[in-house]
Amino acid sequence: MDDAVSVRDLVIERGKRRVLHGISCAVPRGTVTGLLGPSGSGKTTLMRAVVGVQSVRSGAVDVLGRPAGSADLRHRVGYLTQAPSVYADLTVRENARYFAVLHGRGHAEADRAVADVGLAAAAGQLVGTLSGGQRSRASLACALVGDPELVVLDEPTVGQDPVLRADLWARFHAMAAAGTTLLVSSHVMDEAARCDRLLLIREGRLVADDTPAAVRAATGVDDLEEAFLRLIRGSEEAGA
Numbered sequence: 002m003d004d005a006v007s008v009r010d011l012v013i014e015r016g017k018r019r020v021l022h023g024i025s026c027a028v029p030r031g032t033v034t035g036l037l038g039p040s041g042s043g044k045t046t047l048m049r050a051v052v053g054v055q056s057v058r059s060g061a062v063d064v065l066g067r068p069a070g071s072a073d074l075r076h077r078v079g080y081l082t083q084a085p086s087v088y089a090d091l092t093v094r095e096n097a098r099y100f101a102v103l104h105g106r107g108h109a110e111a112d113r114a115v116a117d118v119g120l121a122a123a124a125g126q127l128v129g130t131l132s133g134g135q136r137s138r139a140s141l142a143c144a145l146v147g148d149p150e151l152v153v154l155d156e157p158t159v160g161q162d163p164v165l166r167a168d169l170w171a172r173f174h175a176m177a178a179a180g181t182t183l184l185v186s187s188h189v190m191d192e193a194a195r196c197d198r199l200l201l202i203r204e205g206r207l208v209a210d211d212t213p214a215a216v217r218a219a220t221g222v223d224d225l226e227e228a229f230l231r232l233i234r235g236s237e238e239a240g241a
């Protein structure tokens with residue numbers, strides 16, 4: 002399989018605690034892969050390792066055929082952190098144009114990225130005056146404006162209403178259909194059903210790496226939240 006991300010035996014310690022305990026998984030190219038798990042399970046830590054900003058105790062992470070964090074990946078990987086990373090004293094449009102320039106893109110691409118996240122009407126507004134959900138979408142526009150081959154999104158739909166969430170997921174799938182790979186974290190289980198593949202982690206260990214259909218089939222339940230509970234209980238019993 003042609004994988005955009007390949008993680009092998011990844012062990013990470015933060016502070017004095019081990020937070021990832023030897024995770025191995027892959028993100029196939031051109032898919033929307035969901036990274037699911039309870040708060041504190043290690044989703045952000047795994048994403049940080051994929052974008053190459055997390056120090057690693059042992060194991061390996063390859064991204065687009067190169068070790069994670071390689072300098073030549075800078076323009077090929079987009080990362081949306083949980084805290085919006087946009088300039089409050091610039092407008093939405095100015096932010097997008099600034100990040101577009103950093104990636105060698107023009108005004109047209111910047112304006113399209115703003116429209117793609119549903120912010121065309123607020124393009125002239127200072128980011129500091131936006132709502133939390135709008136600010137997060139402005140940040141998303143800036144993460145996508147360089148048209149990266151791999152997009153790593155840490156909870157991109159938090160604070161968005163149901164219509165916007167549906168629009169954003171449609172956008173993610175359109176990007177995947179055009180060949181982009183997306184790794185998207187969430188702890189909203191209804192979003193799991195929208196993913197092509199799922200990585201479920203709990204307490205720094207991988208509990209599932211499969212399609213939603215295979216997770217349902219393996220657990221015998223349709224509801225993914227219930228399926229995940231069964232997988233987690235199963236992994237606890239196996240570890241007991």
Ligand SMILES: Nc1ncnc2c1ncn2[C@@H]1O[C@H](COP(=O)(O)OP(=O)(O)OP(=O)(O)O)[C@@H](O)[C@H]1O
Pocket residue numbers: 015016017018020038039040041042043044045046047188
């Ligand atoms: N800078 C840090 N120093 C020490 N421990 C940290 C640090 N950042 C995170 N951790 C710990 O690492 C573990 C994994 O955190 P991480 O942020 O990866 O979880 P998460 O699954 O993304 O959670 P959430 O869904 O709440 O964002 C947690 O136990 C957290 O307390």
